[in-house]
Amino acid sequence: MLKTSAVFFIQELDAMSWIKAPRQILSLGMYKVTEDERISIVPPTLLKKRGFNLLIYPVTKADNGMYRCSIAIGGDTQSKTYRLNVLLPPRITKAPGPILKVVEGDALQVSCFAEGNPPPVVTWLMEVAKGGIQILPLRFTKDGFELARNVLKSLSVDFVEMNGYLQISQINRQMSGTLACQAVNGVEPKAVRKMRLDIRFPPEIQVANSLIKQSLGGDTVLQCQVNANPMGIVLWTFGKAKTPINASSCSILTNKAVKYCVVDSRQKHEERWPSVISKLHILRLTEEDFGDYTCGMITMMGKHAASTTLERYVAESEQSMRLFNDPFFNLPLQTTTTMPILDHQYNLDSSKDSLYGYSHFREKKKPLITKVLYADATSAATQTMPAISIILAVQYILER
Numbered sequence: 001m002l003k004t005s006a007v008f009f010i011q012e013l014d015a016m017s018w019i020k021a022p023r024q025i026l027s028l029g030m031y032k033v034t035e036d037e038r039i040s041i042v043p044p045t046l047l048k049k050r051g052f053n054l055l056i057y058p059v060t061k062a063d064n065g066m067y068r069c070s071i072a073i074g075g076d077t078q079s080k081t082y083r084l085n086v087l088l089p090p091r092i093t094k095a096p097g098p099i100l101k102v103v104e105g106d107a108l109q110v111s112c113f114a115e116g117n118p119p120p121v122v123t124w125l126m127e128v129a130k131g132g133i134q135i136l137p138l139r140f141t142k143d144g145f146e147l148a149r150n151v152l153k154s155l156s157v158d159f160v161e162m163n164g165y166l167q168i169s170q171i172n173r174q175m176s177g178t179l180a181c182q183a184v185n186g187v188e189p190k191a192v193r194k195m196r197l198d199i200r201f202p203p204e205i206q207v208a209n210s211l212i213k214q215s216l217g218g219d220t221v222l223q224c225q226v227n228a229n230p231m232g233i234v235l236w237t238f239g240k241a242k243t244p245i246n247a248s249s250c251s252i253l254t255n256k257a258v259k260y261c262v263v264d265s266r267q268k269h270e271e272r273w274p275s276v277i278s279k280l281h282i283l284r285l286t287e288e289d290f291g292d293y294t295c296g297m298i299t300m301m302g303k304h305a306a307s308t309t310l311e312r313y314v315a316e317s318e319q320s321m322r323l324f325n326d327p328f329f330n331l332p333l334q335t336t337t338t339m340p341i342l343d344h345q346y347n348l349d350s351s352k353d354s355l356y357g358y359s360h361f362r363e364k365k366k367p368l369i370t371k372v373l374y375a376d377a378t379s380a381a382t383q384t385m386p387a388i389s390i391i392l393a394v395q396y397i398l399e400r
Contacts, residue, residue, distance in 0.1 A: 015073065018054045021066035026054065059086050061117070090120035090183035090191040097195065100179065102171045103301075104201040112164040112181030112193065120185035122164035127178040173199045173229070173273050199273065202302030203228035205295055213313035214285055222280045222308045224295035227273060232299040234264055234278040239291050250281055259283060287312070 018026040018041075026034045027041050038060075042053045056063055064086050070079040094113040102108050114120045164181070176199045183191040208223040226234055236245040247260035260282060267275040282289055290312050296305035 016071045087187045088117040089187040090114045090116035092191045092193045095193040101198045108168040114183035116185045120183040124166040125180045203297040203304040205304045205306040207306045207308045213311045226276045231274040232297045237294045
């Protein structure tokens with residue numbers, strides 16, 4: 001509100017006026033001349049009292065300028081001039097869209113422009129995941145912005161930030177999160193434009209075990225974890241020919257005759273990039289089921305695969321039966337000669353799948369010699385076999 005501080009008489013009011021420079025007449029005496037409904041002369045019923053006020057409400061940017069109150073008394077004109085400086089909160093006029101898609105390893109260049117009175121200061125701020133580079137939790141403070149600079153420098157990432165222009169020399173997935181352009185000029189509210197950094201990278205696959213052993217007729221679970229953006233479909237294949245495995249979802253498994261089913265679960269990580277764990281369930285194992293299983297994915301960014309070998313687990317008792325039933329060892333036994341036969345045992349780790357309770361046998365070390373058995377061999381000249389030959393034969397059977 002603009003107002004004077006002089007005392008005027010009623011008969012003199014017709015000689016008073018408000019004028020906006022250069023020559024826009026707003027009022028003459030008690031009458032408003034302009035058609036602008038935002039402008040009024042107040043108080044209209046208290047003109048004998050001190051004050052002759054011009055009210056502009058609401059004020060806009062166009063109201064900036066010089067205003068003059070004039071009064072002519074006895075041929076003498078007196079006036080007072082006011083400068084109206086309208087303070088405007090910052091407003092962002094140009095900024096990137098809500099999603100910024102960037103390929104990992106590429107450079108990022110973005111600009112943000114804002115207007116206001118006084119002219120705002122534009123800065124860039126970043127919020128990323130814990131475990132990555134946690135620059136700040138979108139609390140727009142000077143300390144937070146300095147922290148952002150320090151973290152980027154610690155990653156050996158070159159960047160330029162000046163007058164709303166931001167350039168980062170090399171983007172990596174640890175920067176996945178929210179990027180924000182902020183404009184501040186001391187007039188509330190601040191202007192903030194947020195955008196999500198969508199860092200694209202090809203699939204990366206890691207299997208839980210490179211080798212799993214399971215008994216004939218048992219069930220097993222093979223597992224792989226896939227990191228990719230964008231995320232694709234996990235594909236399981238079998239054998240060197242990479243034969244696709246047609247597996248339905250385990251959650252809708254109704255047919256007991258089904259051989260395979262799959263459970264894919266999205267992981268809730270502190271990181272902001274997609275991650276999936278895929279579990280392939282193989283039921284009622286037969287001899288044909290043992291071999292290499294490959295977990296793979298193909299996206300627009302590339303492809304990757306990793307394999308797990310499924311081998312048949314043979315218990316110690318079954319190994320012994322195979323050994324003594326082998327035709328190679330159908331030799332007449334007598335009590336005249338004894339020779340040591342080495343018996344191998346695998347040092348195996350037996351564990352269970354936490355979801356379905358399947359027992360797996362994962363080979364931790366190479367076969368160890370754990371005990372010595374003794375067998376009698378004939379001393380007859382026609383059926384005599386050197387001890388070293390029997391030892392090598394036992395090793396051959398156990399290892400094949």
